[in-house]
Amino acid sequence: MTAAVFFGCTFIAFGPAISLFVFTIAREPLRVIFLIAGAFFWLVSLLLSSLVWFISVQISDKDSAAQQKGLLIFGVVLSVVLQETFRFAYYKLLKKANEGLLTLSQEETMPISTRQLAYGTVIVCQCDVDAVTDTKDGPHGDSQYYFLSSAFMTMAIILLHMFWGVVFFDACEKQRWWAVAAVVISHLIVSCLTFQNPSYVASLVPTYVVLFLMGIWAFYTAGGSLRNLKLCLTCKDKD
Numbered sequence: 001m002t003a004a005v006f007f008g009c010t011f012i013a014f015g016p017a018i019s020l021f022v023f024t025i026a027r028e029p030l031r032v033i034f035l036i037a038g039a040f041f042w043l044v045s046l047l048l049s050s051l052v053w054f055i056s057v058q059i060s061d062k063d064s065a066a067q068q069k070g071l072l073i074f075g076v077v078l079s080v081v082l083q084e085t086f087r088f089a090y091y092k093l094l095k096k097a098n099e100g101l102l103t104l105s106q107e108e109t110m111p112i113s114t115r116q117l118a119y120g121t122v123i124v125c126q127c128d129v130d131a132v133t134d135t136k137d138g139p140h141g142d143s144q145y146y147f148l149s150s151a152f153m154t155m156a157i158i159l160l161h162m163f164w165g166v167v168f169f170d171a172c173e174k175q176r177w178w179a180v181a182a183v184v185i186s187h188l189i190v191s192c193l194t195f196q197n198p199s200y201v202a203s204l205v206p207t208y209v210v211l212f213l214m215g216i217w218a219f220y221t222a223g224g225s226l227r228n229l230k231l232c233l234t235c236k237d238k239d
């Protein structure tokens with residue numbers, strides 16, 4: 001039973017991301033390189049935010065519940081700010097790299113578009129290894145739905161980062177700073193919704209509403225349309 005919970009939660013959390021990687025990224029070496037580079041940038045931002053939060057906790061009063069909660073909120077906000085800062089830095093780096101590739105290829109078009117650069121460059125991972133040891137209750141006496149809700153939250157965050165990347169890169173390209181601000185604000189909202197746990201409905205439902213809206217935004221930003229969607233679902237060519 002424990003193995004079933006572990007593999008079930010793992011496939012829920014990472015199944016869509018792995019499928020997208022296999023069918024849209026793995027066949028293109030250039031996209032794989034950009035994916036690894038994006039993961040590195042995200043890990044650096046996570047390392048910095050974790051380091052700051054760890055030092056803050058060590059020098060704070062560990063017996064003060066209010067202070068520890070405040071530090072947790074500070075850590076989440078700092079992590080979001082650093083992730084978005086590194087996302088912008090990664091955009092600038094890829095912009096320079098793309099221009100260099102264009103020079104080397106001696107072609108009139110970019111080797112890879114800005115929207116493709118944004119696709120799948122940052123992935124957030126949550127580890128559910130503890131699922132192999134406990135299936136009745138979550139860690140520290142949490143609800144038995146802890147692992148399942150964490151899996152769905154992980155899947156939502158992964159897809160959201162993909163959508164945020166598409167919208168963010170396109171907004172930077174077109175200098176639509178209000179769209180950049182919308183990405184940062186929605187990232188903050190989703191991150192802060194996790195403070196509603198263990199009331200999982202209060203965190204998951206709004207998160208999936210944001211996911212749905214950002215998905216539509218990213219779809220149209222990437223050049224999608226209802227006609228293209230209909231042709232895709234019916235497996236027909238544009239002609």
